[in-house]
Amino acid sequence: MELGFATTTDDVTSGQDLTGTVALVTGASSGLGRETARALAAVGSHVILAGRNDEKLAAVAQQITEKAPQASVEVGHLDLTSLAQVRRFAEDFLAEHDRLHLLINNAGVMATPLERTADGFELQFGTNHLGHFLLTCLLAPAILRDAPSRIVNLSSGGHLASDIVWDDPNFERGTYDPFVAYGQSKTANILFSLELERRLSARGVHAYAVHPGLVGTALGRYMTPEVVAQLMEKAKQGGGMPTRKSLEQGAATSVWAATAPGLEAVGGSYLADCQVSDHYAPWAVDPEAAARLWTLSEELVGQQFSLAS
Numbered sequence: 001m002e003l004g005f006a007t008t009t010d011d012v013t014s015g016q017d018l019t020g021t022v023a024l025v026t027g028a029s030s031g032l033g034r035e036t037a038r039a040l041a042a043v044g045s046h047v048i049l050a051g052r053n054d055e056k057l058a059a060v061a062q063q064i065t066e067k068a069p070q071a072s073v074e075v076g077h078l079d080l081t082s083l084a085q086v087r088r089f090a091e092d093f094l095a096e097h098d099r100l101h102l103l104i105n106n107a108g109v110m111a112t113p114l115e116r117t118a119d120g121f122e123l124q125f126g127t128n129h130l131g132h133f134l135l136t137c138l139l140a141p142a143i144l145r146d147a148p149s150r151i152v153n154l155s156s157g158g159h160l161a162s163d164i165v166w167d168d169p170n171f172e173r174g175t176y177d178p179f180v181a182y183g184q185s186k187t188a189n190i191l192f193s194l195e196l197e198r199r200l201s202a203r204g205v206h207a208y209a210v211h212p213g214l215v216g217t218a219l220g221r222y223m224t225p226e227v228v229a230q231l232m233e234k235a236k237q238g239g240g241m242p243t244r245k246s247l248e249q250g251a252a253t254s255v256w257a258a259t260a261p262g263l264e265a266v267g268g269s270y271l272a273d274c275q276v277s278d279h280y281a282p283w284a285v286d287p288e289a290a291a292r293l294w295t296l297s298e299e300l301v302g303q304q305f306s307l308a309s
Helices: 009-013 031-042 054-067 083-096 123-145 157-161 178-203 218-222 225-237 252-259 287-301
Strands: 022-026 046-051 072-077 102-105 149-154 205-211 270-272
Touching: 009 031, 009 252, 022 031, 022 123, 031 046, 031 054, 031 072, 031 102, 031 252, 046 054, 054 072, 072 083, 083 123, 102 123, 102 252, 123 149, 123 178, 123 287, 149 178, 149 252, 157 178, 178 205, 178 287, 205 252, 252 270
Parallel strands: 022 046, 022 102, 046 072, 102 149, 149 205, 205 270
Antiparallel strands: none
């Protein structure tokens, strides 16, 4: 089968058997995270559904097992807007699981008003990047223990809107633009994947950044009419709005990145439509910037990690 825009999660997993693997999906209570978790659990992976809304997570777990009674899932409370909560989740996870084969950093927020996390970070940078940065590094012992393993960071074509705002990543001084802030956070997801690949690939761990495409999810809940108008204008300037995908199509590239054989040679890549994509900003694939972001992230979360290859 030729993979592309219309490929679905079930197309990707057809014929696969992930029995014996452990997967963690953040933002699994709805949208792309829910569908990613379902697809992985349906072919045998034990999936931990992580998110902030325990009731929604429990409902997703029930939905998955109703569709696939053999599926093995559990839920975990994870609030990426609090470093203390991320550390608590990681501690609990490592107490229960000694290995992690697939980490899907899917959760995110988009185009929010200027808000701050519990630790004072701009909400999009803090949630989309820093929370996942800390989570991934804390879970590294489990990811490395039974490699090969993969880390998938959900990015977006929105990264084209901004490089890292190196002198003011938390918008403490400059004018706040929700799309610039979102673009920064999505650039960070790509650079994080690149640096993870450099540090961990020699030990069998590969990382990928994924653009899911335009999908109608709760990610757009902050999109006021004014924000939508801005987005439409930006889209016109860029050649028009992209074609919308279904959830099954949107989650397909994440599942492909996590499971497809033979992707080891393209670790650190930016993926879209179940292919390696070349539609990225030059600042998002700069190895020096990736290393610089790692150092900045360690400074912001207040912890260093010895994950060099």
